[in-house]
Amino acid sequence: MHTLLPTRSHLGLLVGVAMLILLTTLPFISNEMWLTIGIRLLIAAFFATGYNLCFGYMGTLSLAHGAFFGVGAYTVAFLCAKTSWPFFVVLAPAPVAAAGFALIVGYFSFRLGSLFFALLTLAFGQLFWILIWKAYNITGGEYGLLIGEYIPDALKSSTGLYYFVLTAVIISIFIIRKIVDSPFGRTLLAIRENEERVEFLGVNVKRCQLIAFVISGFFSGLAGALLTIFSLAAFPDYAHWIKSVEPVMACLLGGIHVFVGPAIGAAIMLLLEHLVLNVTVHWQLVLGGIVLLVIFFLPDGVVGFLAERLPVKKKLGQ
Amino acid sequence: MWSSEPAFIGVQLLVGIARGMGYFFAASGLTLAYGVLRIINFAHGTFFMVGAYLAYSVTVTFGPNLGYWLAMILVPIGVAGLGIVIEVVFIRRFYLREHAYQILLTFTFILIIGELTRMIWGADIKGMFMPSSLAGSVLIGNNSFPIYYLWMIGLGGLVAVVIWFLLYKTEWGGVTRAAAADAETAQAMGVNVRKVFTLVFAFSSFLAGLGGVVMAPVFAIAPGLDMDIILLCFIIVIVGGLGSIAGALASALIIGVVYALGVLIVPELAMAFLFLVMIAVLTTRPHGLLGRKISD
Numbered sequence: 001m002h003t004l005l006p007t008r009s010h011l012g013l014l015v016g017v018a019m020l021i022l023l024t025t026l027p028f029i030s031n032e033m034w035l036t037i038g039i040r041l042l043i044a045a046f047f048a049t050g051y052n053l054c055f056g057y058m059g060t061l062s063l064a065h066g067a068f069f070g071v072g073a074y075t076v077a078f079l080c081a082k083t084s085w086p087f088f089v090v091l092a093p094a095p096v097a098a099a100g101f102a103l104i105v106g107y108f109s110f111r112l113g114s115l116f117f118a119l120l121t122l123a124f125g126q127l128f129w130i131l132i133w134k135a136y137n138i139t140g141g142e143y144g145l146l147i148g149e150y151i152p153d154a155l156k157s158s159t160g161l162y163y164f165v166l167t168a169v170i171i172s173i174f175i176i177r178k179i180v181d182s183p184f185g186r187t188l189l190a191i192r193e194n195e196e197r198v199e200f201l202g203v204n205v206k207r208c209q210l211i212a213f214v215i216s217g218f219f220s221g222l223a224g225a226l227l228t229i230f231s232l233a234a235f236p237d238y239a240h241w242i243k244s245v246e247p248v249m250a251c252l253l254g255g256i257h258v259f260v261g262p263a264i265g266a267a268i269m270l271l272l273e274h275l276v277l278n279v280t281v282h283w284q285l286v287l288g289g290i291v292l293l294v295i296f297f298l299p300d301g302v303v304g305f306l307a308e309r310l311p312v313k314k315k316l317g318q
Numbered sequence: 319m320w321s322s323e324p325a326f327i328g329v330q331l332l333v334g335i336a337r338g339m340g341y342f343f344a345a346s347g348l349t350l351a352y353g354v355l356r357i358i359n360f361a362h363g364t365f366f367m368v369g370a371y372l373a374y375s376v377t378v379t380f381g382p383n384l385g386y387w388l389a390m391i392l393v394p395i396g397v398a399g400l401g402i403v404i405e406v407v408f409i410r411r412f413y414l415r416e417h418a419y420q421i422l423l424t425f426t427f428i429l430i431i432g433e434l435t436r437m438i439w440g441a442d443i444k445g446m447f448m449p450s451s452l453a454g455s456v457l458i459g460n461n462s463f464p465i466y467y468l469w470m471i472g473l474g475g476l477v478a479v480v481i482w483f484l485l486y487k488t489e490w491g492g493v494t495r496a497a498a499a500d501a502e503t504a505q506a507m508g509v510n511v512r513k514v515f516t517l518v519f520a521f522s523s524f525l526a527g528l529g530g531v532v533m534a535p536v537f538a539i540a541p542g543l544d545m546d547i548i549l550l551c552f553i554i555v556i557v558g559g560l561g562s563i564a565g566a567l568a569s570a571l572i573i574g575v576v577y578a579l580g581v582l583i584v585p586e587l588a589m590a591f592l593f594l595v596m597i598a599v600l601t602t603r604p605h606g607l608l609g610r611k612i613s614d
Contacts (some may be wrong), residue, residue, distance in 0.1 A: 061418040134586040288429030
């Protein structure tokens with residue numbers, strides 16, 4: 001009977017608690033390899049969740065987030081290598097710098113329609129990547145900016161780093177959730193559904209879009225900073241356009257209309273990459289194939305697909 | 319660095335115009351496809367790169383002289399064929415979907431075709447020889463100027479005239495412009511819009527392939543060329559106005575010259591100068607030099 005089935009929120013709570021227990025105990029139940037994968041997974045899931053604020057909630061496809069990720073990564077690396085500031089002070093400017101860059105990119109890119117937005121954000125993102133390559137004296141060019149010697153010992157052990165990343169990611173995702181549930185988050189949804197109508201209601205649409213874009217860029221920068229601490233270096237790859245595609249894929253794969261969709265998509269992607277790289281080096285080919293399949297056959301992503309078919313009661317208004 | 323000799327700057331200007339003509343081959347196809355299909359093909363630079371790689375292989379097989387002219391004829395047709403397959407199998411199904419999905423669709427071709435070219439031709443840089451009839455240089459003042467650049471300028475001008483003639487002096491062009499202005503009405507008037515879209519996309523791919531052949535001898539052919547080209551194309555169509563062929567020509571020449579002069583001032587930041595031009599246009603004329611206001 002329907003009344004005996006759990007509601008969707010019960011199921012969500014159950015899965016959430018199970019995930020939390022798994023995440024907090026991971027260092028005790030897994031080996032070194034899976035712990036490193038866990039760290040990368042947390043960062044990728046966080047990057048995708050922050051990205052979805054722009055993509056899923058506001059309905060804007062940005063191709064500059066890889067560059068924001070890179071700005072965060074290089075800010076940490078640069079400040080570590082060139083200043084003697086204490087480590088935790090060095091971390092703070094990274095997301096701020098990424099947000100600043102997002103403000104500049106957004107200011108120019110929101111001037112025209114959504115098609116132009118994708119094109120302009122890709123162009124600005126590539127500009128940053130090119131500058132990273134060319135500014136060899138500052139960034140080390142293709143060899144990257146190595147910062148191993150400046151990282152505190154506590155973060156060099158996998159367990160220490162894991163808990164550090166876990167704390168940062170959980171706090172950030174909690175904040176993103178709060179933003180999504182706030183009146184501002186609702187306004188973003190309304191903009192996605194009908195931009196013109198929201199404009200008529202007296203909302204400054206362009207400004208809302210810019211704010212959401214900057215917030216999203218802020219979190220991308222933080223994700224980049226975390227990856228730099230994990231890999232003890234910043235590389236040009238961190239700012240490459242493929243880095244911008246990763247969260248898009250994660251969002252599409254997981255489902256853009258569910259809050260946890262992008263995180264789950266990122267997890268699937270990372271595990272898939274791990275498996276595929278054991279078999280072939282042509283990950284990019286597989287990645288392209290996956291996206292093609294998803295946009296053809298799974299427009300709501302895996303989570304959206306399951307949510308439609310699971311035998312759970314839908315809450316009113318969902 | 320800046321020479322006091324005006325002829326030197328003049329030569330550098332010509333270099334810029336030649337490069338700009340090369341970019342025009344790529345950008346004109348992109349802007350033409352957008353004008354009719356309302357889709358921006360993010361893989362347009364990838365088609366260009368495929369053209370360059372194919373040209374390289376043809377010249378390696380048949381020698382630089384015969385190979386070059388064979389490539390000039392065969393490669394653009396081959397790339398046009400690739401375009402037809404991609405339009406018929408994939409893009410056709412996406413005309414009515416959201417922009418984000420259209421962009422992502424063409425984006426997957428960057429990933430897939432890009433990786434395939436790397437599998438076929440490897441990751442190292444390929445250099446292509448030019449035919450002996452176009453090698454060498456002429457003297458302008460006391461500066462030598464490559465003959466190949468003169469050939470690029472001439473061919474670019476010829477292609478611009480051919481595009482103009484096709485679009486404005488032939489029945490095919492009239493039908494195409496009708497489909498671009500209002501696809502539904504054109505369909506009602508008996509135009510096979512589907513076929514027009516496929517042909518326009520094929521022609522757009524043809525131009526990308528031709529650009530790849532023409533630029534192959536003066537470019538380092540390597541992975542990443544696709545993104546370099548699409549980036550230049552984007553800057554050019556934003557400056558010139560998306561959908562405008564004349565705008566693409568004007569802005570390709572401006573971008574080519576700015577780049578050539580920028581290289582003289584600060585070589586590392588030549589690319590940044592192009593962005594300054596783009597930002598200046600965006601702030602003063604958001605729809606480009608010759609573009610019309612676009613509603614979406």
